[in-house]
Amino acid sequence: MVKTGVLKIATPTDFEIVITRPLDAPRRLVWRAMTQSDLIRQWLFLPPDWTMTCCDEDVRVGGAYRWEWAGPDGKIAMAMGGVYSVVVPHERLVRSEKFEFGGQPQDGEQRATLEFLEQHGGTLVKITVVYPSKEARDAALASSMEQGMSAGYDKLEALLASGEIR
Numbered sequence: 001m002v003k004t005g006v007l008k009i010a011t012p013t014d015f016e017i018v019i020t021r022p023l024d025a026p027r028r029l030v031w032r033a034m035t036q037s038d039l040i041r042q043w044l045f046l047p048p049d050w051t052m053t054c055c056d057e058d059v060r061v062g063g064a065y066r067w068e069w070a071g072p073d074g075k076i077a078m079a080m081g082g083v084y085s086v087v088v089p090h091e092r093l094v095r096s097e098k099f100e101f102g103g104q105p106q107d108g109e110q111r112a113t114l115e116f117l118e119q120h121g122g123t124l125v126k127i128t129v130v131y132p133s134k135e136a137r138d139a140a141l142a143s144s145m146e147q148g149m150s151a152g153y154d155k156l157e158a159l160l161a162s163g164e165i166r
Contacts, residue, residue, distance in 0.1 A: 007150040009141075014134040017141065019127040021153045025160040027116040027123040031090045033156055033165055034114070034125075035059045040067075043159050045152035050077065061087050065095065077102060082109065091116055097129070108132035125153075 010018045023030055033039045037055040046052060046069060053076065054068035063084050071077035082096035098109040110131045117124040131137040159165065 007146070007153055009146055011137070011141070015131050015137055017129045017131070017137060019125075019129070019149060021125045021149075022119060022122055023125060023153070023157055023160060024122045025165075027118055028090050029160060029165050030123040030125060030156075031116055033159060035093070039159070039165060043152055043156040045148040045155070047071075047148075054079075059084060059087055059093070061085060063087075075102075076100075086113075106136075108136055110136070 007019065007021045010020075012018060033043065035057060037057045040057065041052055041055050044052065044055075044067070049072040051070050052067065053070045054066055056064070056066045058064055061084060064081065065084070066079065066081035068076050068079040079100040080097060082098055084093060084095045086092060086094035093112075093114040095112055095114075096109050097112050099106045108131075110129050112130075113128045115124075115126040115128075117126060129137075129140070131140065
């Protein structure tokens with residue numbers, strides 16, 4: 001049994017954020033929940049009164065993904081997308097990440113490595129994000145990223161515990 005419910009964020013270098021979150025589920029189920037559009041829509045955090053208008057996943061080397069969120073006014077408020085460069089099923093994903101806010105793309109893009117590590121009968125999700133600059137990393141830290149990710153992973157934990165993912 002893993003100790004769940006705790007999202008941790010570390011900054012090992014000026015350009016990196018490392019996020020870890022243990023989940024009490026086999027990594028094959030965590031992988032499914034984090035790579036299939038219909039499941040991502042069920043757990044990924046949305047601010048109040050927002051809707052996820054796009055959740056496209058093509059999880060293969062060279063495949064792209066795109067997620068879009070509309071605010072209360074119905075307009076796209078935020079989007080995220082990129083391309084997968086490494087896909088090792090149930091173990092590891094590497095992808096580029098580029099965000100847009102209010103239709104305006106951010107400067108630069110980051111690279112994220114997602115690892116699914118077996119741990120004490122469950123799965124430790126470890127996400128290492130490398131930013132193009134210290135300023136970009138610090139801006140991510142100053143955003144509500146931690147609260148949103150924590151809330152999303154809490155929803156993921158509940159979804160996994162429900163037995164709906166097989």
